[in-house]
Amino acid sequence: MPKDTLTVTDNRTGEVYELPISHGTIRAMDLRQIKVGPDDFGMMSYDPAYKNTASTTSRITFIDGDKGVLRYRGYPIEQLAERSSFLETAYLLISGELPDADTLDDFTHDITHHTMVHENIRELIDAFRYDAHPMGTLVSTVAALSTFYPEAKDLADPEVRRLQVTRLIAKMPTIAAYAYRHRRGLHYVRPDNDLSYAGNFLNMLFKMTEVKYRPDPAVEKALDVLFILHADHEQNCSTSAMRGVGSSQADPYSALSAACAALYGPLHGGANEAVIRMLEEIGTPKAIGDFMRRVKEGDVRLMGFGHRVYRNYDPRAKVIKQLAHDVFDAVGRNPLIDIALELEKIALEDDYFVSRKLFPNVDFYSGLIYQAMGLPMDIFPVLFAIGRTPGWLAQWEELLSDPEQKIHRPRQVYLGADARDYVPLDARR
Ligand code: CMC
Numbered sequence: 001m002p003k004d005t006l007t008v009t010d011n012r013t014g015e016v017y018e019l020p021i022s023h024g025t026i027r028a029m030d031l032r033q034i035k036v037g038p039d040d041f042g043m044m045s046y047d048p049a050y051k052n053t054a055s056t057t058s059r060i061t062f063i064d065g066d067k068g069v070l071r072y073r074g075y076p077i078e079q080l081a082e083r084s085s086f087l088e089t090a091y092l093l094i095s096g097e098l099p100d101a102d103t104l105d106d107f108t109h110d111i112t113h114h115t116m117v118h119e120n121i122r123e124l125i126d127a128f129r130y131d132a133h134p135m136g137t138l139v140s141t142v143a144a145l146s147t148f149y150p151e152a153k154d155l156a157d158p159e160v161r162r163l164q165v166t167r168l169i170a171k172m173p174t175i176a177a178y179a180y181r182h183r184r185g186l187h188y189v190r191p192d193n194d195l196s197y198a199g200n201f202l203n204m205l206f207k208m209t210e211v212k213y214r215p216d217p218a219v220e221k222a223l224d225v226l227f228i229l230h231a232d233h234e235q236n237c238s239t240s241a242m243r244g245v246g247s248s249q250a251d252p253y254s255a256l257s258a259a260c261a262a263l264y265g266p267l268h269g270g271a272n273e274a275v276i277r278m279l280e281e282i283g284t285p286k287a288i289g290d291f292m293r294r295v296k297e298g299d300v301r302l303m304g305f306g307h308r309v310y311r312n313y314d315p316r317a318k319v320i321k322q323l324a325h326d327v328f329d330a331v332g333r334n335p336l337i338d339i340a341l342e343l344e345k346i347a348l349e350d351d352y353f354v355s356r357k358l359f360p361n362v363d364f365y366s367g368l369i370y371q372a373m374g375l376p377m378d379i380f381p382v383l384f385a386i387g388r389t390p391g392w393l394a395q396w397e398e399l400l401s402d403p404e405q406k407i408h409r410p411r412q413v414y415l416g417a418d419a420r421d422y423v424p425l426d427a428r429r
Pocket of ligand 1: 268270303
């Protein structure tokens, strides 16, 4: 009769242990009973980069990396990208269910009416160096929001938490657009409540002297879909940062700022920028062969390829590749697409990539669309951050309501020096 347990024999002692299995996992704390003697601390698992450790249970996002499946609250990403809107998806992620029409109206109204930022925030952004990277400005300004809303520390009150969630989803595009315009030396454009979430963001980025900014419907729709595709991705680096900082019961602005900081790195949200730099460096389809040789020699990485959890085509990349053509039809073709398509074709047939199961990820094509929309590279990770905000907040809410969660505190395997006596300066060689 099969049992949901794992039997472990400790060959050091001959002892046999039976560990319960639940949802295909054993509890790391169950290993601690495995000892060689009473003074032994007990067995731990060693898992650098958490490659095989579940840090939480979650009911938000499901990924099957081998099959290339991504679902938010059970809904396939392809259906949400085609039929939902970013704000509806944000509501879904945070509340767990799709809203009815009135609820969606109320949610949209609340977000729309929290888009303004305090004038001191504008001055704060003004104080950054004239060429500050918008992601650096975003990280700092989001953290600064905690000083504007000190009541956000009251994590026990669900209404207080709900208000900060609304504020963050609403204000991220405003801060992002101000950060962008600061670097361009342009005046700031206030939110326009007549426009959609994506339309207003485009307004705050691009409005010049016209009385009313009217976004291109194809670009507005594409941006909304891109936000949906980025809205959550379970326990990735930035979400783990959000949960890690949130686990100390810091306010959500401080936690979300840490998540933005984690996203900034070139291996995470910075990869879409790195893809464009790589395509520009390659320059022409003729140079691809030489570039691929360098990738295979370990000299450079093919940016926008590979993923910790997907061992198949990233389902978001499939949607974006299709979306790219809609955007190019509206605003003109990005010539770098030819290099990208050729790179993908070669990589998908090359044994180096096939044997390592390296496929295009979300960032391979997203930068090409952003660039075609007229967005400069330094704002790409900022766009990712806006899209990911509801996911970070949904994960933060889940963390706070999970009775099993405590302050995050991984263990280590200490391999440093043994106890030794302090050596005075004049006695050191
Ligand atoms: N180009 C060339 N080789 C690669 C690449 C790549 N993009 N990605 C992985 N490999 C190789 C790697 O060298 C290793 O080979 P070997 O076994 O011979 O040492 C093997 O594939 C496994 O790679 P890994 O580094 O162990 O994989 P990982 O799970 O630690 O890294 C990754 C995942 C996304 C950091 C990595 O694939 C990468 O650096 N990709 C390029 C950056 C990128 O596109 N990042 C965006 C990720 S998706 C959006 C997001 O989540 O932010």
